[in-house]
Amino acid sequence: MKNNLMVVLFLLLLSPLAFSQQVVLNEVMSLNAKTISDEDGDWPDWIELYNPSNQTLNLEGYALSDEAIKLKWIFPRMSLAPGAFLLLFASDKDRREKFNWVQMIGQGDPWSYRAGTSEPPSAWRNIDYNDSAWRVGPSGFGYGDDDDATVIQNNLSIYVRKTFELKTTDMPTRAVLHVDYDDGFAAYLNGQDIARANLGSHGEQIPFDRSADAGHEALIIQGMPPEAYEFESPASLFKVGKNVLALQIHNINTTSSDMSLIPFLSFGYLDDRPGSVPPAEVLKLSSQNLHCNFKLNAGGESLYLFNPEGLVVDSVAIPTLPQDIALGRVPDGSGEWQLLALPTPADWNRDSLFVGQSSPPIFSAAGGLYDEPVTLELADTSGAAIYYSLDGSEPDQDDYRYSKPLRLGTSIVVRARSFLDPLLPSRIITHTFLFDEQSTFATVCLSTNSQYLFDEESGLFEMGPNASQEYPYFGANFWQDWECPVHVEFFEPDGTPGFALDAGLKVFGGWSRGRPQKSLAIWQRDEYGDTSIDYQIFPEKPIDHFDSFLLRNGGNDWDGTLWRDGFMQRICQDYMNLETMAFRPAHIYLNGDYWGIMNLREKLNEHFVEANRGVDPDRVDFLDNAGTDEWMILAGSNKDYLELLNYLQSHDLADPRNYAHVDSLVDLDNFIDYQIAEIFIGNTDWPGNNIKYYRPQRLGGKWRWLIYDTDFGFHLYDTSYSHNTLAYALQDDGPSWPNPPWSTFLLRKFMENEYFKRLFINRFADHLNTTFDPERIHALLDYFEDLIEPEKERQRQRWPGSLGEYDGRLRRMRTFTDRRIDFVRTHIRSQFQLNGFIDIVIEKPVGGSGKIKVNSKTIDSFPWMGRYFQDIPIDITAIPAVGCRFTNWGNASVPDSMSFRYDSASDLTLTPLFQSAEPQHQVVINEIYYNGGRDFPSKDWIELFNPQEVSISLNGWIIRDEDAEHHYTFPSTAMLPAHGFLVVTADTLRSSRVYP
DSSP states (O other), X not given: OHHHHHHHHHHHHHSGGGXXXXXXXXXXXXXXXXXXXXXXXXXXXXXXXXXXXSSOEEOTTOEEESSTTXXXXXXXXXXXXXXXXXXXXXXXXXXXXXXXXXXXXXXTOEEEEEESSSOOOTTTTXXXXXXXXXXXXXXXXXXXXXXXXXXXXXXXXXXXXXEEEEXXXXXXXXXXXXXXXXXXXXXXXXXXXXXXXXXXXXXXXXXXXXXXXXXXXXXXXXXXXXXXEEESOHHHHOOSEEEEEEEEEEOSOTTOSOOEEEEEEEEEESSOOTTOOOOOGGGXXXXXXXXXXXXXXXXXXXXXXXXXXXXEEXXXXXXXXXXXXXXXESSTTSSOEEEESSOOTTSOOOOOOBOSBOOOOEESSOXXXXXXXXXXXXXXXXXXXXXXXXXXXXXXXXXXXXXXXXXXXXXXXXXXXXXOTTSBOOOOEEEEEEESOOOSSEEEEEEOOHHHHHOTTTOTTSOOTTXXXXXXXXXXXXXXXXXXXXXXXEEOTTSOEEEEEEXXXXXXXXXXXXXXXXXXXXXXXXXXXXXXXXXXXXXXXXXXXXXXXXXEOOGGGTXXXXXXXXXXXXXXXXXXXXXXXXXXXXEEEETTEEEEEEEEEEOOSHHHHHHXXXXXXXXXXXXXXXXXSGGGEEESOSHHHXXXXXXXXXXXXXXXXXXXXXXXXXXXXXXXXXXXXXXXXXXXXXXXXXXXXXXXSSTTOOBEEEOOOOTTTTTSSSOGGGOOHHHHHTOSSOOSSSOOHHHHHHHHHHTTSHHHHHHHHHXXXXXXXXXXXXXXXXXXXXXXXXXXXXXXXXXXXXXXXXXXXXXXXXXXXXXXXXXXXHHHHHHHHHXXXXXXXXXXXXXXXXXSOEEEEETTEEEOSXXXXXXXXXXXXXXXXXXXXXXXXXXXXXXXXXXXXXXXXXXXXXXXXXXXEEEEOOOSSOOEEEEEEOOOOTTOOOOXXXXXXXXXXXXXXXXXOEEEOTTSSSEEEOOTTOEEOTTOEEEEEHHHHHTTXXXX
16 A cells, blocks of 8 residues: 555646646647748747746756657756746757857948059058048948949959957857958958958968959849858957958959859857847748657657656657647646647647637549539538638638639639637648640649739739849749748649649749749748658659659740750660750640640659658758859768869879779769760850759769759850850869859869760760661650640730740751751860861671660660760770670671770771570579668679579679679689679679779
């Protein structure tokens, strides 16, 4: 009896109601769409703790987790005052310090400045320099554009200084310098070189009359944050007392039309700074919150709070919560959990009297494509009132109340939800009904509140108050990184429903944002619900899961064919070592109204390489542009890439050892194909623009390049069929756009190696003979023309400015197809000083069957002819079909070996001879393991098996891939015992490729 009483007493002491000296879980939200955003502008799940006691509680060592037996996120050293609340974001960002950012130097602050008409004294950047003779003016500095407050005449450089005082208590924990500039700058703090871009190397003294190394456009005027430079140890840089920040800005040349300099300095503190000025919103710096290293499941799960001893001291079972509805204790700190329609993060909970959520209304007919009118009935089995909207807006009790069936005969979107006190309103059910829609295209229906898109101040499609008056209207709302909720429905051409989900919508793209019809990005996010895009949107690819996709307006070709980029991607598809973006045109409806033709495309991000290459999206470095600055890191890190650049700058690749090292870091076949594709299509919005590349974060992971946004190619604006894009891609002193020196550096560097040069020339010749064969390209042009022809008139009617140059652009693309190949061959011959051309002719094989591999291309249709470059050796390999063996080439001037290297001094004709041959000993491929993924990191391998009663010598046997890209010849010592097994790793095959 005594023991039982002790147990009861112990349990009572652990009851949540008994935690008088204990912090408690007080409020949670697992589907946050618009309640509260974090410092990054995201809308993650959140958790609120509360101290119900009259004492300050030390939280160090406490932990939160969504697993009962695992401490996932442990609190740092911190305390919670009596009656205080603590808000934490369950975002998976894992931030354990609560920083508050304040502005030390902002846009428009006064600076001392002088124009760079002569060299300033060498001490101009030091603290004790007397700048009283300098002028004073507010930042920004420049030639008088919209972002310039202090106008300077067209000098090549400007020097600026600003002093400020710091007390001991002002010393920050973190500090970051933002610089918005055009074209290059160097920054100094108390005379110490702290940051620079496009202006020499660290520590280098830059004279007043030196040009910037490359061009760079200011970013704020485009609605983007300026580049950031964070200091690792602020205490070692800043001084108690007087400090000076000094910068010099240089232009690319004296004839440039613009120069800009706007510096910002921001400090981060662990404590609050009452009365301080927050940083400018464009810097994307706001007070940092605490972030857990996990998220909450919108479908429901449990949350646990552990004390420093690892014991669970509080927990809550979180049900499936509607969007922006919290689960909280009322009153605060009690044991009563309730649904809260008015969430109060970090504040007192308010009883909203809700005890659950209404069931959603039932539609008698589903949205889709109809030939006849539809009678739609809405039902609710619980007796709730149903309200609906017909304009795409989220229905509430100010909208139509359902009372009788709806007769639908014209295209319209119906959105409905149920209301029944004391329950929460139900989730919204959305169905779009389209009538007399007959098309060969898929249909995508978008439904959202029109205010999100067309409000003059905040609509995503509108100019807004800050737009430039010149195309593409930088500063307009559609240049902002804004997102609105949208409901998406997808239908196949025959009306079959594909998927439907609530998602986020953003305006997407570059200068094409200025077009009346905007490109759109659709994002599936947890805050919109737990529905994912599990559907094979693109029949050409076996991918049935997407976190995002694009609706592209055709980019720079919006007033042309609409499909130019998709066409060029299709040229490369399956023929080149490139990941290409799938393409599928679709009719778009917005709130039931026809919105024209847009192209369904994959979104190029870390999830794209996951779907297309099996790369773990959480373990990939994904970079943009030059890859050198923070804003160019799209995922992962640029550390490995910077190391690659440093290696290339300091090593001669003519040395085979150095080249072999680079080959271990870069997928050179991919890089060559990427360069060849861009060069052949004549893309003049490249290589200093539209560059993305990635590397899996694993041993042996190599950098690969992605081709995208190729609208400038294939004769868009000029006679690009004659453009020497090869010389342009190798230029070492190109302009800031489109081919600055950094953008051509890699290709120029690799050309130091003769093997790479031969590989590049031969691979280019291979593609000219196959991938870019005019007959093949004309067939693709016919396919795309036939695809859009029946539908293009609807697009013209909806957007009169689109397709205005369709016929002319199509003619130019056909002219490009006919003329480009001869110009490119001439460019290659000239660039590499080659003697001339030869023709390789391969007649139909005799006696048996097989394929012939010429360099990188496998030929299986005969007779075949390819044009190559004289005196560039060509590798030719016979690939017998199963049950055949190769005999000879039908040409006495070449060896009878299966593979040989032709010196390419003159034309060559081959007639391969194959013979049927049964092997004397049977060895079989018994098991294969490949693409194990993150959970099975073993290397790829192939298992051979000998089913014979005798051992077999494998001396001279060859194992290879289908196209003989890699092969392995077994040594004389290789034996396979009777009934024995032998494993060959894929690395063995890869490493068999050697450099002569």
